[in-house]
Amino acid sequence: xPELPDVEGFREVVxxxxxxxxxxxxxxxxxxxxxxxxxxxxxxxxHSHRFGKPERYGKWLIARTDGPAVLxxxxxTGSLAWLGSGAPxxxxxxxxxxxxxxxxxxxxxxxxxxxxxxxxxxDVDRVLAGLGPDALTVGSGEFGRLLTRHRRAIKxxxxxxxVLAGLGxxxxxxxxxxxxxNPRRPANSLDPGERDGLYRQMRxxxxxxxxxxxxxxxxxxxxGVRGQPEARCPRCGTPLSRGRIGGRTTVWCPNCQRAA
Ligand SMILES: [Zn+2]
Numbered sequence: 001x002p003e004l005p006d007v008e009g010f011r012e013v014v015x016x017x018x019x020x021x022x023x024x025x026x027x028x029x030x031x032x033x034x035x036x037x038x039x040x041x042x043x044x045x046x047h048s049h050r051f052g053k054p055e056r057y058g059k060w061l062i063a064r065t066d067g068p069a070v071l072x073x074x075x076x077t078g079s080l081a082w083l084g085s086g087a088p089x090x091x092x093x094x095x096x097x098x099x100x101x102x103x104x105x106x107x108x109x110x111x112x113x114x115x116x117x118x119x120x121x122x123d124v125d126r127v128l129a130g131l132g133p134d135a136l137t138v139g140s141g142e143f144g145r146l147l148t149r150h151r152r153a154i155k156x157x158x159x160x161x162x163v164l165a166g167l168g169x170x171x172x173x174x175x176x177x178x179x180x181x182n183p184r185r186p187a188n189s190l191d192p193g194e195r196d197g198l199y200r201q202m203r204x205x206x207x208x209x210x211x212x213x214x215x216x217x218x219x220x221x222x223x224g225v226r227g228q229p230e231a232r233c234p235r236c237g238t239p240l241s242r243g244r245i246g247g248r249t250t251v252w253c254p255n256c257q258r259a260a
């Protein structure tokens with residue numbers, strides 16, 4: 001499931017390969033991923049424009065050109081890859097941006113989100129409006145203030161893109177486990193020391209994950225064991241708990257992350 005580190009990896013793909021390349025055409029294999037733009041408009045408006053420096057905000061990739069910007073969201077199953085000209089299309093390749101020197105393939109099995117076209121900065125702002133600060137750049141003071149404003153459980157609060165942009169289910173569980181905070185604790189019940197600890201663990205987990213382009217499934221990480229039957233805490237060996245919190249499957253250690 002693409003979260004901030006994965007999208008940061010996709011941004012890197014665009015930055016490394018697509019910048020400066022001229023878009024010759026856009027092949028839309030499935031218009032079901034287009035939001036607010038038709039396949040024809042997408043191709044016409046991007047034709048002959050060159051990709052510029054890409055940006056990421058939360059889970060959004062903003063692929064700028066010297067004309068409109070392409071905003072991509074990867075939902076639950078999306079990905080982005082750079083391939084040589086004329087590369088064979090994969091089954092779930094929905095949109096392929098064909099440039100003068102290679103192709104950018106946007107794939108997504110489930111099509112929950114998709115691609116938008118922004119004509120100018122206002123359009124970009126409109127799509128991103130309402131999102132919280134980006135999890136990778138938020139400062140500790142602002143992070144702490146966000147938590148004190150919410151009474152619901154810390155798990156869904158951190159995963160809510162309107163509170164903080166970029167974290168998903170895996171990252172939130174990993175960060176709470178590192179910080180030894182029970183996922184059902186009300187966000188505003190954390191004391192200043194716990195908020196600082198949570199912020200520090202978020203920084204560490206994001207740094208390591210961004211480096212790998214995903215949340216790494218290392219055996220010393222919760223993410224590395226959470227999918228196993230009868231999974232145990234990598235830190236203390238206690239069998240992990242599993243339940244639905246805020247509508248999402250949540251995994252935690254009942255020993256390390258006691259309810260306060
Ligand atoms: Zn434990």
